[in-house]
Amino acid sequence: MNLKARIAGVAIAAALSTYAFAADPIRIGVSGPFTGGSSPMGVSMRDGVKLAVSEINAKGGVLGRQIELVERDDEAKNERGVQIAQELINKEKVVATVGFINTGVSLASQRFYQDAKIPVMNNVATGSIVTKQFMPPEYPDNYVFRTSANDTIQSAMIVDEIVKRKYTKVAILADSTNYGQLGKDDVVKTLATKGLTAVAIEKYNIKDVDMTPQLLKSKAAGAEVVVTYGIGPELAQIANGMEKLGWKVPMLGSWTLSMGNFIDNAGKNGDGARMPQTFIQEGNTPKRKAFIDAYVKTYKPANDRISSPVSAAQGYDSVYILAAAIKQAGSTEGPKVRAALESLKEKVEGVVATYDKPFTHDDHEAIKAGMPVMGQVENGHVVHAK
Secondary structure (H helix, E strand, O other), X not given: OOHHHHHHHHHXXXXXXXXXHHOOOEEEEEEEOOOXXXXXXXXXXXXXXXXXXXXXXXXXXXXXXXXXXXXXXOOOOHHHHHHHHHHHHHOOOOOEEEEOOOHHHHHHHHHHXXXXXXXXXXXOOOOOOHHHXXXXXXXXXXXXXXXXXXXXXXXXXXXXXXHHOOOOOEEEEEEOOHHHHHHHHHHHHHHHHOOOOOOEEEEEOOOOXXXXXXXXXXXXXXXXXXXXXXXXXXXXXXXXXXXHHOOOOOEEEOHHXXXXXXXXXXXXXXXXXXXXXXXXXXXXXHHHHHHHHHHXXXXXXXXXXXXXXXXXXXXXXXXXXXXXHHHHHOOOOHHHHHHHHOOOOOOEXXXXXXXXXXXXXXXXXXXXXXXXXEEEEEOOEEEEOO
């Protein structure tokens, strides 16, 4: 081979190497509970995320690169979430992660993203302190963002409903996780602003199947409404326990009363339960109809009902917001993506909302007060509350 041929060969190899590097996929982590009692939220979130990624990739991806998801099941366990965070950062080299369903898992895991200066988008976890773990001045920059309605917003909506309906005797039943206890604290604080004090505050554990003691104490205290902070399986035990005792008062609680495993396990006993919702499975806008149709066609949920519509929609939107930030940054470097998230120039059309500058340096909550609505369980589905 002559010298010219060799030089040409080297040039071609270098060009191909550069092209391959440029075309490397953008790796994004997806972390949530895909098994267990929290799985309706985790699976729905993951599928919403996958739907968004498939749409973005079909249009050429971001920065001329395809998005590649790296999925991990955290099983709703704090220690598992910690392991996954380190694996995604150090081994899988993700440029960001979306997910976190359970507040406890989020609080235990997201510090690794903060330390690595990699954005993490909480798209379901709602504990009020989630986005406030790493605030100035101790931390100049915060890498934790959220696209779900935090519990400060939800507790205000719950208490407004209590006041509107003129309930004065409130019982609170909350699970023993960080989610349940922090949410309960938010409700108690918000009740106090209205001059109200709960007549009963009861705790239960995940996988408890008998809520009789907690319900009997609430009934004896004269509760007119039961406010819940937990997840589907145990919420169903509360509804079924009330029926068993012949004590039927309204159930009002956090957004998780919309979970499929509450609605299915409670059956008719769940009808009338009310909760804040960022998204209800109704195609009342072209964007929402297209999303619902695509989700049902792709994943074929039973009876065409998404197990957790809120989780699916927030997961979907989180990807589009993150993709917009990467595009604006012109980079996948964590500090540049964080800065872009805090100063998005283009509006992002999602299914929960159209996001216009959803974040600032000091506010990492995309969902603001006034955006969620009240939903109600009716004949196996969540509809807008009447």
